[in-house]
Amino acid sequence: MRGRTNAGLVAGGALVGLVVLTAVASFFWTPHDPTLVDAAQKLREPGGGYPLGADKFGRDTFSQLMVGARTTLYVGVVAVGIAAVLGVPLGMIAGMTPRGWLSELIMRVNDLVFAFPALLLAVMFGAVYGAGTLTAMIAIGVATVPAFARVARAATLQVMVTDYVLAARAAGRRRPAIAVRHVLPNIGSMLIVQASVSFAIAILAEAALSFLGFGTRPPTPSWGRMLQESQELLFSTPRLALWPGLAIALAVLGFNLLGDGLRDYLDPKLRRIR
Amino acid sequence: MSDPVSTLRVEGLTVRAESLELVREVSFTIAPGERVGLIGESGSGKSLTALSLMGLLPEAVTASGTARLGDRDLVGVPENRVKDLRGRDVSMVFQEPMTALNPLMRVGAQVAEVMTLHGTPRHEARERAVAMLERVRLPEPGQVARAYPHQLSGGQRQRVMLAIALANGPGLLICDEPTTALDVTVQKQMLELIAEVAPALLFITHDLAVVASVCERVLVMYGGRVVESGPIREVFTRPRHRYTEGLLAASKLTPRGTRLPTVQGSVPSAGQFPDGCVFRNRCPHATPTCETAPALTGDGHAFACWHPAD
Amino acid sequence: MTLYLLKRLAVLLASTAVAAVVVFAFMALLPGDPAEIALGVNATPEAVAALRQQFGTDRPPVAQFLDWSGGLLQGDFGTSYVTSSPIGPQIGDRLGVTAVLVLGGMAVALAVAVPLGTYAAVRHRDPLGAAISAVSQVGIAIPAFLAGILLVFVFAVQAQVLPSGGYVPFAEDPGEWLRGLLLPWASLGLVQGAVLTRYVRSAVLDVMREDYLRTARAKGRGSTGALWRHGLRNASVPVVTVLGLQLATLLIGAVVVERVFVIPGLGDLLLNGVAGRDLLLVQGVVMVLVAAVLVINFVVDVAYHLLDPRLR
Numbered sequence: 033m034r035g036r037t038n039a040g041l042v043a044g045g046a047l048v049g050l051v052v053l054t055a056v057a058s059f060f061w062t063p064h065d066p067t068l069v070d071a072a073q074k075l076r077e078p079g080g081g082y083p084l085g086a087d088k089f090g091r092d093t094f095s096q097l098m099v100g101a102r103t104t105l106y107v108g109v110v111a112v113g114i115a116a117v118l119g120v121p122l123g124m125i126a127g128m129t130p131r132g133w134l135s136e137l138i139m140r141v142n143d144l145v146f147a148f149p150a151l152l153l154a155v156m157f158g159a160v161y162g163a164g165t166l167t168a169m170i171a172i173g174v175a176t177v178p179a180f181a182r183v184a185r186a187a188t189l190q191v192m193v194t195d196y197v198l199a200a201r202a203a204g205r206r207r208p209a210i211a212v213r214h215v216l217p218n219i220g221s222m223l224i225v226q227a228s229v230s231f232a233i234a235i236l237a238e239a240a241l242s243f244l245g246f247g248t249r250p251p252t253p254s255w256g257r258m259l260q261e262s263q264e265l266l267f268s269t270p271r272l273a274l275w276p277g278l279a280i281a282l283a284v285l286g287f288n289l290l291g292d293g294l295r296d297y298l299d300p301k302l303r304r305i306r
Numbered sequence: 307m308s309d310p311v312s313t314l315r316v317e318g319l320t321v322r323a324e325s326l327e328l329v330r331e332v333s334f335t336i337a338p339g340e341r342v343g344l345i346g347e348s349g350s351g352k353s354l355t356a357l358s359l360m361g362l363l364p365e366a367v368t369a370s371g372t373a374r375l376g377d378r379d380l381v382g383v384p385e386n387r388v389k390d391l392r393g394r395d396v397s398m399v400f401q402e403p404m405t406a407l408n409p410l411m412r413v414g415a416q417v418a419e420v421m422t423l424h425g426t427p428r429h430e431a432r433e434r435a436v437a438m439l440e441r442v443r444l445p446e447p448g449q450v451a452r453a454y455p456h457q458l459s460g461g462q463r464q465r466v467m468l469a470i471a472l473a474n475g476p477g478l479l480i481c482d483e484p485t486t487a488l489d490v491t492v493q494k495q496m497l498e499l500i501a502e503v504a505p506a507l508l509f510i511t512h513d514l515a516v517v518a519s520v521c522e523r524v525l526v527m528y529g530g531r532v533v534e535s536g537p538i539r540e541v542f543t544r545p546r547h548r549y550t551e552g553l554l555a556a557s558k559l560t561p562r563g564t565r566l567p568t569v570q571g572s573v574p575s576a577g578q579f580p581d582g583c584v585f586r587n588r589c590p591h592a593t594p595t596c597e598t599a600p601a602l603t604g605d606g607h608a609f610a611c612w613h614p615a616d
Numbered sequence: 617m618t619l620y621l622l623k624r625l626a627v628l629l630a631s632t633a634v635a636a637v638v639v640f641a642f643m644a645l646l647p648g649d650p651a652e653i654a655l656g657v658n659a660t661p662e663a664v665a666a667l668r669q670q671f672g673t674d675r676p677p678v679a680q681f682l683d684w685s686g687g688l689l690q691g692d693f694g695t696s697y698v699t700s701s702p703i704g705p706q707i708g709d710r711l712g713v714t715a716v717l718v719l720g721g722m723a724v725a726l727a728v729a730v731p732l733g734t735y736a737a738v739r740h741r742d743p744l745g746a747a748i749s750a751v752s753q754v755g756i757a758i759p760a761f762l763a764g765i766l767l768v769f770v771f772a773v774q775a776q777v778l779p780s781g782g783y784v785p786f787a788e789d790p791g792e793w794l795r796g797l798l799l800p801w802a803s804l805g806l807v808q809g810a811v812l813t814r815y816v817r818s819a820v821l822d823v824m825r826e827d828y829l830r831t832a833r834a835k836g837r838g839s840t841g842a843l844w845r846h847g848l849r850n851a852s853v854p855v856v857t858v859l860g861l862q863l864a865t866l867l868i869g870a871v872v873v874e875r876v877f878v879i880p881g882l883g884d885l886l887l888n889g890v891a892g893r894d895l896l897l898v899q900g901v902v903m904v905l906v907a908a909v910l911v912i913n914f915v916v917d918v919a920y921h922l923l924d925p926r927l928r
Contacts, residue, residue: 144631144638147909149868152902156642159890159898236759240872243761244887263765263876266780267773277762285757292753362833385838393836400834405827408846409926410853419845420835454925470835 041293044228047286055102064092066099067251084275087258088265093272096253097279103254104283107169107238107247108231114173115180115230120223122177123184124211128192139185142178150175150237151244158246168247172237176230183226187219194218221298228291232284239280255280312376312395312477313337314359314506319371319381321354321363321530326577328367329354329530333602336478341507343517343538345553346527349573352510355527356480359508360398361388375477394424397471399500401483403463407455413466414439414451420473438469443499461492465499472503479504483511514557518542526550529574529584536607546607546614549585583612617928620921628914635906636688640681643899651697671697684899693900698892703900706885711904713783714881717800717873718866724805725812725862732809733816737824738843740817749817755810760869764803764876771799781878800877804869808862815858819851826850853923860916864909871905 063081070090078085084093122142126135148156154163154171161167191197197214205213241247242256250257255276262272314336321329329351336342346352358369359380373380375395380388400406407416417435422428439447442465455463464484471479481500485493493516500507501520509520517524517538524541526534526549534547545551552569571588579587582599586592591613602610651667652659668674672683687694693703732748739745758766772780778799784792823829824847832842871883878884882901889897921927 140631144634147631147635147906147913148638149864149909151868151871152905155886155890156639156898156902159893159895160642232757239759240761244872244875246890259762259765266765266769270769270773273765273769277758277765280759280762281754281757283757284759285754288753288756360834362830389833389836389838391836392834398834400827400830402827406831408828408832408850410849410924411846419832423836456926467831470831 038293038297040289041297044286044289044291044293047282048290051101051105051283051286054098055105058095058098058102062092062095062098064095066091066095066253068092078271085269085271087261087272093258093275096258097255097275099253100255100258100276100279101283103165103248103252104235104238104280107165107172108234110169111172111176111234111238112227112230114170115176116223116227118174119177119180120184123181123186124188124215124219126181127185127188128207128211128215130189130192138181142181145174146178148175150233151240154237154241154246155244163246163249165248165252168238168241172234172241175237176234179230180223180226183222184219187222188215191215191218221294225291225295225298228287228294232287232291235280235284235287312378314373314375314478314508316359316373317371319355319358319369319373321351321358321367321369323367323576327530328576329358329369331371332527332530332532334525334532334535336506336508338477338506340523341501341504341509341521343521343524344508344510344527345512345514345517345524347512347573349576350527351530352527353482356398356482356508356510359478359480360392360396361385362392362398390424393420393470393476394474395476396478396480397474397476398480398482399464399467399471399484402487403460403467404487406467407463409455411454412451413453413455413458416455417451417466417469417473420470424474434473435469438473439466441472441503442466442469444469459492461488461496464488464496468500468503476505478506478508480508481510484509485516486511486513514542514554526553529579530576531584531610532602533585533611534607534609535602536604536609540607544607544615546604546609547585547611548589548591548613548615550609551615583610617921620928621918624914624917628910632907632910633685635910636685636903637681639899639903639906640677640684643895643902644677644680688903694896696894696897698894698897703897706897707882707900707904710880710882710885710901713879714867714870714874714883716797717804717870717879717881718863720797720801721804721808721866721870722859722863724801725809725866728806728809729812729816733813734820734843734848736813736817737820738840740821748813752810752813752817755807756814758807758810759872760803760807761872761876763807764799764873767799767803768876781876783877783879796877796879800873800879803873803876804866808866808869812855812858812862815855816851819854820847822854823847823851849923853920856916856919856923860912863912863916867905867908867912 063083068091070086072090074086074088074090076082076086076090082092082094084097086092087096122138126138129135150172153175154168157167157171158164191214197210200210200214238247238254239256239259242254243260245257245260247256248254258276259273259280262269262276265272316335317333319329319332320327332351332355334342344352344355354363354367357363359373361380361383363369369381371381375391378391378395380391380396383391407413414432414435417438418428418431421431421434426434436447436451439450444450444462444465450458450462450466455466458466464487468484479500481504484500485496488496497516497520500509507521509517511517521538524535524538525532526541526547528549534541534545534550541550542554545554549569556569569588570590574587582597583589583592584599586596589596593613595612600610600612602608651664651671651673665674672680675683684694691704693707695702732752736745736748736752740749768780771778779796780799781796783796786793820843824843826847828846828850829839829842832846833839837845870881871886873879874881874883875887882905886898886901886905888894889901
């Protein structure tokens with residue numbers, strides 16, 4: 033059982049590692065300039081310096097995929113960062129004062145934000161501020177805040193009734209001190225798991241938005257937009273849809289496996305039961 | 307309804323998990339109307355013995371040997387046949403009343419279910435369910451029948467479990483620590499009720515006082531074997547096996563200041579018991595003779611010990 | 617239960633009202649004056665002022681909001697500044713299409729997840745049970761629009777048995793209507809089905825460890841019978857919660873899938889509205905989608921309470 037857990041963790045880590053490495057490598061080297069339009073290479077078949085061929089503008093698919101990994105990670109990191117920075121303190125406050133009006137207010141607002149899915153927010157943001165990577169990231173981030181707040185609140189509630197927190201409170205420690213010294217370290221593992229899962233969702237959302245034209249703007253390469261551009265060529269050149277599709281699926285799979293694996297690894301209780 | 311004069315005969319019952327022997331060569335009989343206690347610490351194999359009689363052993367755990375209730379085989383029978391015996395010929399009440407009932411189903415329906423499963427028409431089962439609830443002395447049985455389990459107390463739920471167990475008039479009732487999870491005051495009433503209504507009883511517990519108040523005969527299990535058996539009065543006043551002796555000494559109230567007598571060492575985990583006499587690594591009287599397993603011998607009061615207490 | 621229902625209903629109404637304020641306030645931030653946009657850069661200030669008065673955008677925001685939300689209560693979403701046609705009927709038409717898409721997707725998801733998830737739980741030690749878990753993990757990683765593209769490739773491009781897109785109204789040709797919806801339903805349903813399979817599996821696994829299943833077996837049921845009679849309803853309690861979240865996800869997923877299959881649903885209307893800078897239309901569609909999510913959450917909460925007597 034232990035072995036299977038680790039297999040998921042290792043596979044997830046490997047896939048995430050591959051995406052990260054690709055993104056880092058793209059800063060130093062790509063076979064071609066991913067944005068270079070070259071009519072001579074239009075819909076070029078794979079081979080000869082174009083490992084995966086070229087698209088209808090003659091841009092190298094492999095180079096676009098590499099830089100697309102960078103876009104994907106960028107959006108994921110910023111969106112999950114926004115969600116964690118806003119959601120975790122709010123969830124902790126709600127969890128440390130479960131009966132207060134502030135807690136009630138936070139959770140109500142949380143429920144309301146929950147009714148605005150990332151895609152809807154992004155379309156609204158896009159309509160107001162213009163579509164682009166930034167609005168997409170902010171929209172995805174804001175839409176993910178409730179998930180972090182809920183996890184942080186639930187975990188905080190559990191930590192608040194443990195003996196060491198009761199002891200600290202009895203000793204007269206103030207709430208902020210308890211939050212930083214006891215609560216945060218103990219809910220950390222839950223938050224890391226949530227971050228991994230949210231990252232996967234953020235990748236899906238970015239891909240969908242770029243597919244709809246509300247995410248990353250041309251010419252910056254993005255897996256979602258590569259898919260959108262390839263859709264009309266599905267009958268003649270299906271490989272153009274294959275590679276970005278595969279990239280999205282593997283990246284999401286990686287973060288999901290990593291999240292599940294971390295959950296099992298970090299939480300011995302769950303490990304024993306499963 | 308089963309034959310009222312069916313005697314339970316268990317012979318050479320052995321329970322295995324793969325190559326590990328968890329219960330070994332257990333034999334005993336329970337006559338109709340007889341109340342037999344099965345005592346031992348956790349890990350002694352007492353619950354597995356009971357579950358094997360019900361055909362409810364966990365996956366990958368198997369029983370061999372014979373167990374017969376009247377002319378019906380309980381062990382070594384395929385699941386699709388043994389399930390017809392469960393709840394009709396043999397019934398069981400479990401330790402934890404809080405989780406043993408389906409939380410989404412009304413209590414009356416849960417009692418009626420055991421009857422419809424074994425052929426009672428639906429409307430008749432509903433009526434008899436209320437009668438059964440009354441028989442286990444639940445006040446307002448009609449109201450209880452319409453309640454959901456979470457609306458009842460632990461003691462009430464355990465009575466409901468007893469009503470389910472008795473609904474088809476089984477020949478044998480097995481109780482596995484039925485009162486351990488209950489308040490002390492509720493415990494006593496429950497024990498009296500069980501003693502009164504059981505057709506024939508196999509009562510599993512680690513609590514010697516409880517056995518003494520309910521049963522007439524007792525089987526002492528240790529390391530998956532019956533090490534001593536006999537009438538309660540004899541076994542408890544004059545234990546012969548050294549383990550029983552230790553167990554009784556440990557349960558006696560000791561005056562302040564005296565050392566609390568315990569059985570030295572701790573129960574080994576499954577598969578870690580010594581060859582020969584299973585108790586010899588903890589027994590103060592063990593000699594090289596004990597490397598050979600002693601047989602359970604004696605008429606009436608039997609024990610498996612090379613160096614019995616007098 | 618009645619008290620709970622009333623309280624929950626009050627919460628639903630309150631949150632819908634707050635959501636309406638949020639949606640309105642958000643769209644009010646939109647740069648640009650609808651009247652100026654409608655008339656173009658060469659319009660005279662007089663003409664703009666006149667149009668502004670006609671649109672009602674010259675009045676204070678609070679009055680505008682009350683006007684708009686008051687209309688919503690009567691099903692009146694206002695008149696588009698861009699196309700000058702009433703918005704309500706458009707939304708009504710499109711809502712039906714999207715609802716059919718979402719409910720069909722949900723049906724596919726349930727048809728996939730309940731049998732597979734239960735099987736994977738009951739046979740969690742078998743290779744096939746483990747394989748179902750693994751495949752569902754991969755399924756989760758595929759976004760609905762990608763599944764759509766893959767399905768189009770297999771069934772429209774390769775096998776050429778189903779259309780790659782387009783929508784034929786039911787009244788026109790029920791057969792073509794069905795053929796057109798099969799792939800969209802599958803793209804939404806298979807992906808959500810993969811997610812749901814995992815929840816069904818873990819819910820059934822949890823239930824299988826429950827004491828009351830052992831009680832059911834002690835009554836004389838076989839293990840399958842016990843699970844069927846006592847397990848599945850208990851397992852459905854946590855699954856219903858997930859189902860609600862999934863309906864909301866499906867609703868949003870439908871927006872994208874409509875794009876893939878060129879289906880004239882709410883998502884299509886929304887994206888066209890954004891592209892045409894049709895503020896009032898976007899506002900109306902967003903409001904409908906948000907209200908739908910809130911109503912779904914309400915229905916799920918109530919269903920949850922109906923299923924579990926402990927909560928009544």
